[in-house]
Amino acid sequence: MSDVTTTRPTAADAAPLPAAALHQPRLPRWTPAALAALALAAGCGIGLGAGMDSTVQWGLIAAVLYVGLTYGLTARVEGRRQAKDRLATSLVWMCFLIAVVPLVSLIWETVARGSKVLDGGFLSHSMAGVLTIQPGGGVYHAIIGTLEQVGIATAIAAPVGLLTAIYLVEYGRGRLARAVTFFVDVMTGVPSIVAGLFILSFWIIMLDNGYSGFAGSMALAILMMPVVVRSTEEMLKLVPNELREASLALGVPKWRTILKVVLPTAIGGIATGVMLAVARVAGESAPIVLLVFGSQAINNNPFEGAQSSLPYYIYEQWAAGNDASYDRAWAAALVLIAFVMILNLVARGIARWKAPKAGR
Amino acid sequence: MNDMDIANSAPADRPPGPASPDLTAAQPAPAQGIRTRKSKTTVRPGDRIFLGLSRGSGILLLVIMAAIAVFLTVRATHALSQDEGNFLTTFEWSANTDPPVFGIAVLAFGTVVSSLIAMLLAVPVAVGIALFISHYAPRRLAAPLSYVIDLLAAVPSIVYGLWGALFLVPHLGGLYGWFDTYFGWTGVLAYHDGAARSLFTIGILLAIMILPIVTSVSREVFRQAPKMHEEAALALGATRWEVIRMAVLPFGRSGVISASMLGLGRALGETMAVATVLSPSFLISTSLLDPGGGTFAQNIASSFKESGETGKDALIASGLVLFVLTLLVNGAARMIIARRKEFS
Incomplete structure (x- = not known):
């Protein structure tokens, strides 16, 4: 905790200090969004350039780039503590995205592949007399x-x-x-x-x-x-x-x-x-x-x-x-x-x- | 008027709160000073019938739990008396031959290993999501986002199985090949070509399936972290991550442990998703990525239809082991939650 409190001015000498002394340099608010866009573009570019056919790999490259870029930039401009904070933020966001990926994939696959044979006949017929290798039948x-x-x-x-x-x-x-x-x-x-x-x-x-x-x-x-x-x-x-x-x-x-x-x-x-x-x-x-x-x-x-x-x-x-x-x-x-x-x-x-x- | 004791009954002692069902697991609040005037009252017949009915259904639940244990034990002892192999160490499941030879070594290994992989993968992500929902997400989005995670729990396990077998397995081959290239020398992560219907794939699938429960329990614990501690840390100039590390995580540690144990309990007993994805064999393979192995629940579902009378009893015996295992894990998780409630 000591590094948190030492730089803090006491109440007595706070008044004469110029405003600038109380401010750490901060990245502008749009930085994360810009970095994310940059990382995404770079990820897609590298993925395309290296001829990787899996979009998951593109996403991973972009994610690693984003985390690295954010950490590096923040550490230079705002200091180590802020950089750690941003690192945690991006990891937590990524956890959420990781969880959404299987859900979306599962629902997408089910809808895309399931709608192929789903119709009125499927809902109103049983499997009686239908061989499993035949199309047709129902639920x-x-x-x-x-x-x-x-x-x-x-x-x-x-x-x-x-x-x-x-x-x-x-x-x-x-x-x-x-x-x-x-x-x-x-x-x-x-x-x-x-x-x-x-x-x-x-x-x-x-x-x-x-x-x-x-x-x-x-x-x-x-x-x-x-x-x-x-x-x-x-x-x-x-x-x-x-x-x-x-x-x-x-x-x-x-x-x-x-x-x-x-x-x-x-x-x-x-x-x-x-x-x-x-x-x-x-x-x-x-x-x-x-x-x-x-x-x-x-x-x-x-x-x-x-x-x-x-x-x-x-x-x-x-x-x-x-x-x-x-x-x-x-x-x-x-x-x-x-x-x-x-x-x-x-x-x-x-x-x-x-x-x-x-x-x- | 003989019913005034209602004022002292359980609800009055506990503040109503939006706690999740899983968290309010402790005992009902103890009643004080209401046993005194039981003697002189004339209880109305309606009251007596209603109390009898509701107490009866409570007792029915206890009876069912006891009956599960008793009936499984009876069939299991019947099976064990006929087993020619060692039930704990035999690497074989030939329960329908004469004499029957079966043992749970492979099943126990597969169950424990796949559930542990699921926990290792799911718990960090679930803690991240819980933190995201409780501390990072914009406040108005928090409720819809946690609903999205709950949707993961609503998907039936057989659909996970279908998705795992027909979508996930073909897509994991590349990843496993990469593992094999760089970590194949460990032996554990070696992969020889073939469908990726292995214990590790099961672990990934189970991880997705237990994510919602681990998330929702941890989320509730993180929400209860004392606001004063967080605000004090913020006032000292801590960043958001420092607040979480110093005020939220230490407070939530036991909650996260019990949440992961609840998830472990789910993973241990998962049946159909495993039965669809795994290609079972009664061998313990050193590589987790190669197909093979089995779990208790998967073995019961897969070999049930070919089983005769002894075969079914043998499956029931393995089911009893699974029952005891989940009982221990869940009981321990509930104990931790209950203990935590007393102290906080």
Whole structure:
């Protein structure tokens, strides 16, 4: 710290100093932008000149040039400390850009390759009678499967999660509540394949049931519950206590207070949490591989016989390993991503629209 | 009126705050002085039913966790009793032959190595992004930008797998060739031509997948860094980087550690992305760039359909090891977060 304070003038001799003595030389504000443009141009130039065919390499050269130039220039003009600061700034910005690159690439690839075979026929036909090397076929059976499995999972997990969160916030104290909180956290980390193995050993091996959509739904419900509990808990905590007290003071029983006052206040956030959980679970494929087994034909009954689902369909088409099936896999991935992203956006929209006005 | 205790219940003790779900992991606030008047009340039936229902679902969660452990253990012991090889050291997975021979050595190696690579790659970048969002980005952009990072978490793992297998793998060949030219002498980074469907590729893919969770937890911790310390450092003339190094990072260290452990837990259990990208083999290769190896979750998903009864039990046994592993890692992460809460 000493180098920070030594150059500082004390209050006594500050007055007579001319303004210039208090100023370090500074680079103009447009310097980073100019340097970035320069580095980018140089990177492209070197890349083109050296005949590198990968644009990633161009980007890397430009990035290294930018960091080096900024550091050197700032160190000369403004001093070492400022140079370090700028170095950190550019590294932090670069971290963010690095993270955006795969996201953009992934979405771009999925849209570009997926839109090739995605049309009305793809959405309304199953794979029954279609060989994997043939073009054609569709995802109808998989969409049915996903909707039914996720629907049942939500029907199981949402009430249980909601009630658990109510217990933790409104009643919970003592050892049981602490145990529940801890295990909800631990349950968040249970790998999806382990949830699948549990249902496999319990429902299919021990109780001797066949593969079905319902078995998959139970595994998905296990994955959903902790997410629902966590988000609902957060929302219930945001409900101002005055509302509860006012209702109780009017002689309303506690359970009616919770149902009629607390829940309606937090309903927006709870809906958001449930939808985010649905979005997370809709993309799960590991339990489906173990429990639902996959099918080429439409099966509307989730309680009997194998079904398919969108993530499983993608896996299956990828495993088939030819151009026609890759096209179908990308198209199904596009459908799945669109479904999940729309759920996400709607959920966040609800959250903004119905955010509980906490007493602040 | 017998319900006045609501004023003392958990929400009153904690200030409402926009903390992330992952951070508010500690116990509900302890209640004080409300146990006194339980005896003389007549509880309404509605209340009793409602309390029973909500407590029941809490207990149901505990029962499920216990059941997972019990059922996996039962099947696993069944498998282990038939195993002709050593479960820990055998380099083979022939669970469907008679007699069955299988061991988890290769799977454990692959799981741990790929997850560690993912952590090494993801944690520095995630800390950078968290700092970017909490301290560098223009304030109005911070929320949309963190939403962009959260979108990474919304992409289903199978789509990552598809993208990894059909886009990332063909593009990594060049990079691996470069590694081989300059660092091939280490042996670890040697690369012989072929599809880059290796443990290192898995590590890169997992790194992308765990980036959002590590980022969001670290971001919340950095946000909570005491403003007074930051302002004091600024008032002494520190640059922004010096503020971060002296006031923010020391405060957030334990948070970053637990965030990376949560990420590690995710990476350990990731299934479908690994199963699509990796080309598995039951060998431990010294080179991380050459195809081969396997992970627990990937092995379960890939070899499930060809498995008979003993084969499934063997897979469940390996799943139990994975379960215990993730339980330990996640539990440790939660402990660190909870301890930190008590002190700060």
